Amino acid sequence: xxxxxxxxxxxxxxxxxxxxxxxxxxxxxxxxxxxxxxxxxxxxxxxxxxxxxxxxxxxxxxxxxxxxxxxxxxxxxxxxxxxxxxxxxxxxxxxxxxxxxxxxxxxxxxxxxxxxxxxxxxxxxxxxxxxxxxxxxxxxxxxxxxxxxxxxxxxxxxxxxxxxxxxxxxxxxxxxxxxxxxxxxxxxxxxxxxxxxxxxxxxxxxxxxxxxxxxxxxxxxxxxxxxxxxxxxxxxxxxxxxxxxxxxxxxxxxxxxxxxxxxxxxxxxxxxxxxxxxxxxxxxxxxxxxxxxxxxxxxxxxxxxxxxxxxxxxxxxxxxxxxxxxxxxxxxxxxxxxxxxxxxxxxxxxxxxxxxxxxxxxxxxxxxxxxxxxxxxxxxxxxxxxxxxxxxxxxxxxxxxxxxxxxxxxxxxxxxxxx
Numbered sequence: 521x522x523x524x525x526x527x528x529x530x531x532x533x534x535x536x537x538x539x540x541x542x543x544x545x546x547x548x549x550x551x552x553x554x555x556x557x558x559x560x561x562x563x564x565x566x567x568x569x570x571x572x573x574x575x576x577x578x579x580x581x582x583x584x585x586x587x588x589x590x591x592x593x594x595x596x597x598x599x600x601x602x603x604x605x606x607x608x609x610x611x612x613x614x615x616x617x618x619x620x621x622x623x624x625x626x627x628x629x630x631x632x633x634x635x636x637x638x639x640x641x642x643x644x645x646x647x648x649x650x651x652x653x654x655x656x657x658x659x660x661x662x663x664x665x666x667x668x669x670x671x672x673x674x675x676x677x678x679x680x681x682x683x684x685x686x687x688x689x690x691x692x693x694x695x696x697x698x699x700x701x702x703x704x705x706x707x708x709x710x711x712x713x714x715x716x717x718x719x720x721x722x723x724x725x726x727x728x729x730x731x732x733x734x735x736x737x738x739x740x741x742x743x744x745x746x747x748x749x750x751x752x753x754x755x756x757x758x759x760x761x762x763x764x765x766x767x768x769x770x771x772x773x774x775x776x777x778x779x780x781x782x783x784x785x786x787x788x789x790x791x792x793x794x795x796x797x798x799x800x801x802x803x804x805x806x807x808x809x810x811x812x813x814x815x816x817x818x819x820x821x822x823x824x825x826x827x828x829x830x831x832x833x834x835x836x837x838x839x840x841x842x843x844x845x846x847x848x849x850x851x852x853x854x855x856x857x858x859x860x861x862x863x864x865x866x867x868x869x870x871x872x873x874x875x876x877x878x879x880x881x882x883x884x885x886x887x888x889x890x891x892x893x894x895x896x897x898x899x900x901x902x903x904x905x906x907x908x909x910x911x912x913x914x915x916x917x918x919x920x921x922x923x924x925x926x927x928x929x930x931x932x933x934x935x936x937x938x939x
Contacts, residue, residue, distance in 0.1 A: 529580045530679035531602065535590040535622060536610040536638070542583045545608065548668045549579045549675055579675060587617030591625045594633065604633055605682035606675060608662070611639035620644065620652050623659070632685065633658065634678040640664035703906075729765035736762050788827045790936055793860045793867050794820040796828070800838050801858075804845075808856070811849055818859035824867040826933045828914065833933070836910040836918075839903035840871050840929050847875030847927060862935070866916075869931040877927055883920060 534545045582604075584590035590607070597603050607626065611619035619637050626633060635658055637649075644652075646661075653659055660674065736758040743755060797817060808815040826833065841856065848854045856873045878886060887908045908918040916933040 530578055530606070530675075530682075531580045531582065531597065531604045532675060532679070533582050533584060533590060533593060533604045533607040535584045535587065535607060535613070535619075537585050537613040537616075538610075539585075541610065541638075542581075545671070546581055548671050549581060578679070586613055587619075587622030587625065590622055591629070594626050594630050598630060603630060606634045606636065606678045608636045608638055608671075611637060611641065611643050618643070620649065623653060627653070627658075632682060634660075634682050636660045636662050636674055636678070638662045638664055638666065729769050733762050733765045736765075788829055790825055791828050791833070792820075792822050793824040793826060793869060793933075794822055796826075796834050796837055797858055797860065797869065799831075799834050800841055804838070804841060808845065811845075812854065813845065813848060814855040816855065816857045818857070820860045824860055824862055825936045826867055826914070827936050832910045833914065833931075836907040837869065837871075837931065839907045840918075840931070843903055844871060844873035844875065844927070848873050851875060865935055867933050867935055869933070870921075870928060871931070872924065872926050872928040875927050877925075878920065883922065886920065887918070 532545075532549065534542050536542060582593065584593050587609075590609070594604060594607075609619045609622055609626075613619070613622070617625070619639065623635055623637065626635070637659065639661070640663065649659075649661075660678075662670065662674065740755055740758050743751060797820060801815070801817060805815055828834070841858075844856045848856065851874060853874050856871070858869065858871050860867060860869050862868075887904050904918075911918045911931055911933070914933060916931065918929065918931055921928040921930050
């Protein structure tokens with residue numbers, strides 16, 4: 521049999537201290553026409569001659585005579601990426617571990633192997649076995665002396681169960697990867713959409729300092745044209761204000777890049793809550809000014825520090841702030857407030873707005889993906905669910921404060937412990 525064909529076979533581990541038992545399993549599961557017995561004839565009658573030959577040729581049997589050796593064999597098989605699908609394990613194997621101990625140790629390293637406990641005695645009650653191993657669907661009991669057809673049935677059914685479970689897990693993992701990729705793309709799309717909504721305000725934020733810079737450059741040019749180089753202090757003052765405006769523009773662009781870049785692969789960094797809040801404010805404040813929304817941030821201490829994966833926390837806060845913007849933009853009294861307080865080892869960033877309170881029957885759904893209270897076309901229903909996921913991945917919580925008179929969200933983050 522070639523290695524390529526052998527790779528499709530089902531590996532079965534026989535664990536028993538008696539060599540005769542290993543030979544019995546080999547006679548049952550490995551086809552050999554010379555050693556055909558009456559039991560083999562019954563197997564042929566039950567499965568059909570052709571099918572019986574196919575079933576027997578599908579198995580590779582390997583042996584271990586003690587529990588410790590079985591664990592070593594299972595470890596080796598996993599390392600070689602050729603795991604056992606089924607293990608038949610005897611209950612009594614003096615002088616070493618008994619069957620239950622062996623199964624306990626094998627299950628610690630292989631979470632997929634199907635196990636048959638073979639016993640001729642009542643060493644343990646079923647209740648005691650369940651107490652030791654749990655009520656697992658990976659365990660079956662086979663009483664000795666066992667029936668050959670029963671061994672064949674168990675081997676065939678359990679190997680197929682292992683294969684089906686493996687294939688299903690592979691499919692689930694593949695689908696999970698696809699879902700994660702789709703979530704990333706959706707998240708990036710939301711950020712780009714937010715950038716589009718901010719574009720007008722950002723352009724205004726950049727244009728203002730550029731206009732000021734241009735004015736100072738004109739003033740310096742006039743001084744030079746007049747040849748009034750003695751008044752050097754005026755020139756320095758103009759240059760100082762130009763530098764200040766350049767810093768402002770640079771800060772806006774830097775924060776905009778932070779809030780829109782893909783930072784999934786970034787490492788954890790230490791940031792202050794003040795930095796998170798102010799970076800969001802610098803990017804979107806002009807949007808609020810243009811729509812006459814009062815955007816108020818209470819004084820925040822530099823001492824409240826948290827760990828963030830790249831700028832993910834900045835992005836989570838931005839989603840919540842933009843939700844608040846949508847909630848208040850059509851109201852008569854428009855305001856959004858942010859404050860940050862310390863509470864029992866956590867930093868609570870509290871975002872309150874003057875919009876309508878979320879109806880009680882909708883409160884439990886607001887963090888569900890695609891759920892939205894906005895008018896059609898005004899939202900994806902993903903902002904809050906993505907923010908919640910980000911914050912939970914940072915060991916925190918995002919929740920709606922139901923006791924507040926206004927709509928109020930709380931971001932609860934564990935404070936960083938720095939050695």
